[in-house]
Amino acid sequence: GENVEQHPSTLSVQEGDSAVIKCTYSDSASNYFPWYEQELGKRPQLIIDIRSNVGEKKDQRIAVTLNKTAKHFSLHITETQPEDSAVYFCAASGVGNFNKFYFGSGTKLNVKP
Amino acid sequence: ETGVTQTPRHLVMGMTNKKSLKCEQHLGHNAMYWYKQSAKKPLELMFVYSLEERVENNSVPSRFSPECPNSSHLFLHLHTLQPEDSALYLCASSQERGPQPQHFGDGTRLSIL
Numbered sequence: 001g002e003n004v005e006q007h008p009s010t011l012s013v014q015e016g017d018s019a020v021i022k023c024t025y026s027d028s029a030s031n032y033f034p035w036y037e038q039e040l041g042k043r044p045q046l047i048i049d050i051r052s053n054v055g056e057k058k059d060q061r062i063a064v065t066l067n068k069t070a071k072h073f074s075l076h077i078t079e080t081q082p083e084d085s086a087v088y089f090c091a092a093s094g095v096g097n098f099n100k101f102y103f104g105s106g107t108k109l110n111v112k113p
Numbered sequence: 114e115t116g117v118t119q120t121p122r123h124l125v126m127g128m129t130n131k132k133s134l135k136c137e138q139h140l141g142h143n144a145m146y147w148y149k150q151s152a153k154k155p156l157e158l159m160f161v162y163s164l165e166e167r168v169e170n171n172s173v174p175s176r177f178s179p180e181c182p183n184s185s186h187l188f189l190h191l192h193t194l195q196p197e198d199s200a201l202y203l204c205a206s207s208q209e210r211g212p213q214p215q216h217f218g219d220g221t222r223l224s225i226l
Contacts, residue, residue, distance in 0.1 A: 004155075032212030043117075043203070043217040044156075051212075089156065098163045099144055099211030103156040 002027040004092050006104025014112050019080050021107045023090035024072040030092040033073045034101070035064060039086045047088075048075070080111045116140045119204050119218035127226050128194060134221045136187040136204030142216070144209040145187040147179060150201040150220070162187060163209045191223075199225045 003026040013019050023033075031052035036044035050057045050064045050073065057064050061080075066073040077084055087108050091101040117138045126132050138145065147159040161169035162181040176198075178190040187204055201222050205215040 034214055036217075043219045045217070046214045049214060093212040098161050098168050098209060099207050099213055099215070100158060100161060100169065101156075101215060102158075105153070105155045 002030055002092055002094070002102040004090060004102045004104045006090050006107060008107060009105065010108045010110070012110045012112060013080050015080060015082060017080055019075075019077045019084070019109055019111075021075045021088055021090070021109075022072060023074070023092075023104050024070075025092040025102070026071065027092070027094065028068075028071065030094045030102075032093045033064070033066060034091050034093075035075050036089045036091070037086045038089065038106075044089060077109075080109075082111045082113050085109055085111045116216050117204060117206055117218035119202075119221055121221055122219060123222045123224075125224045125226060126191070126194065128196075130194075131190070131192040133191065134189040134202055134204075134223075136189075136206075136218055138185055138187075138204075138206040138216070140206055140216060142206035142208055143184050144207050144211075145181060145184075146205040146207075146215065147187065147189055148203040148205065150203055156203065160189075194223075194225045196225050199223055 006023045034049035037047045038044040061078045063076040087106045089106050090104040120135045144163045149157045159173045160179045180188040201220045203220040204218045207213045207215040
């Protein structure tokens with residue numbers, strides 16, 4: 001089955017700096033890669049996703065890049081704000097498996113004011 | 114957002130008790146999922162229901178028993194749980210024909226005494 005690894009497990013940045021979180025996956029058949037944000041005590045919320053037919057996607061301060069050859073994808077947050085402090089999870093999914101997601105272990109992002 | 118609702122939000126039970134967790138989705142989805150979230154671990158997929166049929170049982174002990182009476186409702190029946198079962202239990206839903214985003218509920222925080 002699919003195996004998703006996520007790094008780093010914790011990340012501290014100064015407000016205004018950029019943050020990058022990286023994930024690798026093992027199954028070349030995976031073709032959908034969502035990112036979720038989970039604030040303390042709250043539900044995971046989808047913040048951005050990318051499909052394997054594109055290499056990059058942006059939504060305001062958030063971007064995701066995908067390298068299918070190397071089987072890795074990254075989340076980029078620019079101009080970080082203290083409100084961005086949360087745990088971020090990457091996941092991978094493929095066609096024909098009832099939309100099962102394989103999650104990374106999470107990155108705790110701390111944005112210092 | 115009230116698309117996926119889970120009850121109760123918190124549950125404390127003894128190892129000999131029987132209780133049930135409930136999940137309801139109002140998004141018109143036809144696939145539902147149970148996840149276990151423990152500290153410092155990836156989200157662990159427990160069960161997948163597609164069109165009310167269980168299509169995945171991810172080596173979950175029989176003390177966890179899922180039920181999906183219709184496409185909008187999902188239950189997790191609990192009996193004779195162990196202390197290591199204490200965790201956040203998250204329900205999610207999506208369209209069965211993936212890959213598509215999964216939408217999560219707020220979870221039930223379960224503590225086993």
